[in-house]
Amino acid sequence: MSLQATTDFVDLRALRLDTARSLLEQSGDDGPGCGNATDYLQGVIDGLCNLSQHDPLTGLANRRTFRAALERELDRVARSGESALLLMLDIDHFKAINDTHGHTAGDAVLQALAHTLANCVRPMDTLARYGGEEFAVVMPACQAAFAFAAAERIRCTVADLPVRVSPSLEIRITVSIGGAFAQPWVRSTTSLWSERADQQLYAAKDAGRDCVRIELPPDSTVTAEEKSFLFSHFAPPDTHAANVAAPHAPHSAP
């Protein structure tokens, strides 16, 4: 197999490390920005990074990238006490769309929804395709007072937008949305946070779909002394003290 150093498009399936290395040797010039071999290798690295971080169908962040964003947000909320909202979104009756219009139409719906969602969120939010027909958004600094309105805006935007699935056919889709806040001043895990948002998503499905359910934000009763344990090298005398969690109640759409 021979690859030209001048190749613009890097076919990652054809890549072998020894090929890349020989390209560098052939060029005799591997300084940064000095030759095509360096550009080629940089293209390979960029391509691999892109592949590992994004969902190929929609171009959104994939689940792995999303979990990293969730972890960063959990850490920020635990240290700062600021709010952060996680929304899980799931297309309603998506199987019926595939069954009725075909898998290609289903893919077109996923791509259209990704595009719509990307236009609904702020640049600081992280949007991802979480699984098959499930999407997720993490919203830093989202105050509880605005959370429901933000989720409802997404739900209504999706419901209002026709999706073209073939040259002659447009269909409407709806999404169910579940949300949960990260708990301030508490060390938690991405799994626990996403499970709480998922529970609200199931509640939205149970309530008939095309609606929003958001867990009420935790009423943090953590004292200043308990907060200091977060940054202390020593374990608190009572391990429960630094992990105060308030009971959660659902917040329902009208």
Ligand SMILES: Nc1nc2c(ncn2[C@@H]2O[C@H](COP(=O)(O)OP(=O)(O)OP(=O)(O)O)[C@@H](O)[C@H]2O)c(=O)[nH]1
């Ligand atoms: N076209 C397409 N379909 C997918 C993809 N990933 C998952 N699916 C389909 O998504 C469908 C999910 O169906 P269900 O889990 O039964 O959910 P649903 O029909 O949306 O029902 P509710 O969520 O209860 O409203 C299945 O038919 C999967 O085959 C994909 O990448 N493309």
